[in-house]
Every structure is written in structure tokens, then in C-alpha cells.
Amino acid sequence: MALYERLEENLDKCIRSLDIWKQLINENCDDEQEKRMEMEKLTNCVKSYCDIDKQIKSTENALRKLDEKMNDPDSKGSEDIDHLFQEYLQDDPTASTNNYKESPLWKKVIGGHSDVVEVRQKKSKIDDTQFEELGDSLLCSNVFAPPIDPISKTVIQHPYKNKRCKHVYEYGTISNYIKQMKNKAKCPYIGCNNNNLRLTDLVEDGNLQVQISQYLETQQEEDDDSEDED
Ligand SMILES: [Zn+2]
Known part of the structure; x- marks a missing residue:
């Protein structure tokens, strides 16, 4: 304990x-x-x-x-x-x-x-x-x-999940990062000890993608509504 x-x-x-x-x-x-x-x-x-x-x-x-x-x-x-x-x-x-x-x-x-x-x-x-x-x-x-990308600190729109540590990233950002780091990339989440971040470990997260799209749509509708009120 x-x-x-x-x-x-x-x-x-x-x-x-x-x-x-x-x-x-x-x-x-x-x-x-x-x-x-x-x-x-x-x-x-x-x-x-x-x-x-x-x-x-x-x-x-x-x-x-x-x-x-x-x-x-x-x-x-x-x-x-x-x-x-x-x-x-x-x-x-x-x-x-x-x-x-x-x-x-x-x-x-x-x-x-x-x-x-x-x-x-x-x-x-x-x-x-x-x-x-x-x-x-x-x-x-x-x-x-909605999940926030650890590198760009913005809402993830194309979520890819790491098969090893289960963390989720924005596809464009994480693939650029892996390329930049040449084989030395670590998972950018604070506290994650996955020290070998590879493009082949990433899989598209379809369920999360749907949730995010719905969320962004609702946000958009709310925005439109508040504009109407004005
Ligand atoms: Zn991780």
C-alpha cells in the first residue's frame, strides 16, 4: 500500500x-x-x-x-x-x-x-x-x-491510436513528428513510457472519429444558434 x-x-x-x-x-x-x-x-x-x-x-x-x-x-x-x-x-x-x-x-x-x-x-x-x-x-x-493532440494542443480531428500504449494522436502531427525524430520518437504524452513510437503501431480509431465529428457538428450548430439569437 x-x-x-x-x-x-x-x-x-x-x-x-x-x-x-x-x-x-x-x-x-x-x-x-x-x-x-x-x-x-x-x-x-x-x-x-x-x-x-x-x-x-x-x-x-x-x-x-x-x-x-x-x-x-x-x-x-x-x-x-x-x-x-x-x-x-x-x-x-x-x-x-x-x-x-x-x-x-x-x-x-x-x-x-x-x-x-x-x-x-x-x-x-x-x-x-x-x-x-x-x-x-x-x-x-x-x-x-474531444481528445487534445499532445503536440499541437488542438482538438484531434483524425484520431490514430497507438496499439502499444493506447494513446491517441492527430495523424498528420504524429506522422510528421515520427519522421522528424527519425526512429528516435517517444510517445509525447506526459508520463508515458513508450519510448519507441512507430508509425506501424498506429491504427485509425473509427469510433472516436465518429464521436469527434458529432461533437464538432454540435459545436457548429450551437455557434449557428447563438448567431441567430443576435
Ligand atoms: Zn503513450
């Missing part, structure tokens, strides 16, 4: 640092544009941490199931442990969702924080739709959150 205690401790430190970062943005960025850009950087960073947190939880769940299975009196004792673990990991409901907004890390740093609400209200008076979008996405939960 010492490992989990250490993990909790690091998570606390991480949340404190992110909180300080957010305070600094709020206190020192007078220019709204600058503030928005800094908040976006912070948000993307929190997302990366949520990802790591999610991976840890999925692994934990899979290990627990494996433990139960092995201690089951009906267990034959000849199961392929590695295979079972991978199966449980794939089955874990938290593994397939991209909903980092459900993460306690997200909720603590970004979600429902009064500062964010305040910034958003100030901004909407000046009528900056772009910021309103960001504000909305910071405040709403339980909605599909």
Missing part, C-alpha cells in the same frame, strides 16, 4: 502546483487574450494528468478483478494471467471514456472553481464568443470531451 500512499502524496503536490499556476494566471494576466491562452495551456496540462490518473485507476481495477478471479474456488489454475489482465484492462469502463472531467483531479483544479466562473462572466460582457466556448467547456460536465 505504500505505493498508493506515495501516489496520493504526489497527486496532492501536483494539484497544489496546478492551483498556484492558476492563481498566477488570474493575478498576473491583465490582458484577456493572454489570460485565455494561459488558461488553455493549464487546461491541457490538467488533461494530461487526468489521463495518467485514469490509466492508474484502470490498471488498479484490472488487477483487482484478476485477484478475485485467481482466488475464486472455481478457478482452474491454468489461466493465462497476462491475457486475463489485458482483457480486464480493455473491459474497464473507465479505460474507454475520454471524460477527464469526471476525474477528481480535473474537478479540484478546474471544475466549478469560482475563479473560472468570475473570469467567464467578465468576459461575456465584452462579447468574446471564443472565450465563452472555453468557459462553457470548463464548466459543463458529463459531455463528450
